[in-house]
Amino acid sequence: MIIDIGDAIVVLGDSALSWAISKITGPVSHIGLVTKVVPVVEVTQALGDGIKTLTLPETMATARYGYCLHDNLFPLADRQKMVAWGLKQLGTPYAFADLALEAIDALTGSEKASIFFDQDGADICSQYFSLAAIQVGRSCGITPRKATPSDWLHYSLAQTSWSTQPIAK
Numbered sequence: 001m002i003i004d005i006g007d008a009i010v011v012l013g014d015s016a017l018s019w020a021i022s023k024i025t026g027p028v029s030h031i032g033l034v035t036k037v038v039p040v041v042e043v044t045q046a047l048g049d050g051i052k053t054l055t056l057p058e059t060m061a062t063a064r065y066g067y068c069l070h071d072n073l074f075p076l077a078d079r080q081k082m083v084a085w086g087l088k089q090l091g092t093p094y095a096f097a098d099l100a101l102e103a104i105d106a107l108t109g110s111e112k113a114s115i116f117f118d119q120d121g122a123d124i125c126s127q128y129f130s131l132a133a134i135q136v137g138r139s140c141g142i143t144p145r146k147a148t149p150s151d152w153l154h155y156s157l158a159q160t161s162w163s164t165q166p167i168a169k
């Protein structure tokens with residue numbers, strides 16, 4: 001498997017909440033940013049207790065399955081800039097309210113709840129990854145506040161320069 005800093009790790013978690021997220025947004029429920037690969041792969045991500053870094057095995061421990069999204073044409077300098085921004089966010093609180101607002105938007109087919117009541121200064125996992133990506137001009141084609149982990153998975157699958165690689169558990 002090819003894995004580098006700046007790559008995305010997307011998973012379907014094994015909790016009831018992860019299952020519910022996947023039923024609303026698509027086949028994966030969580031996304032994190034690879035911030036270190038040597039000597040062990042580390043994934044920085046927005047979790048219930050805020051933005052923190054876990055090893056890849058720790059990330060996969062609560063996943064049913066996962067993928068590494070790797071862009072073969074992503075320059076190292078941009079990867080480094082994305083990771084530097086991502087690591088500055090460590091400790092940022094998790095946006096529980098935003099998660100609920102995204103569910104309301106998905107169920108109603110509107111973006112009004114999340115637009116009007118978005119929780120500033122806190123992020124859910126996809127907001128965190130999308131905001132890190134936007135630091136180097138990258139996007140999955142959806143505004144960072146609205147992108148889901150599944151949006152990034154689908155984007156990866158549609159790009160010829162990206163490898164969407166299963167992660168063994």
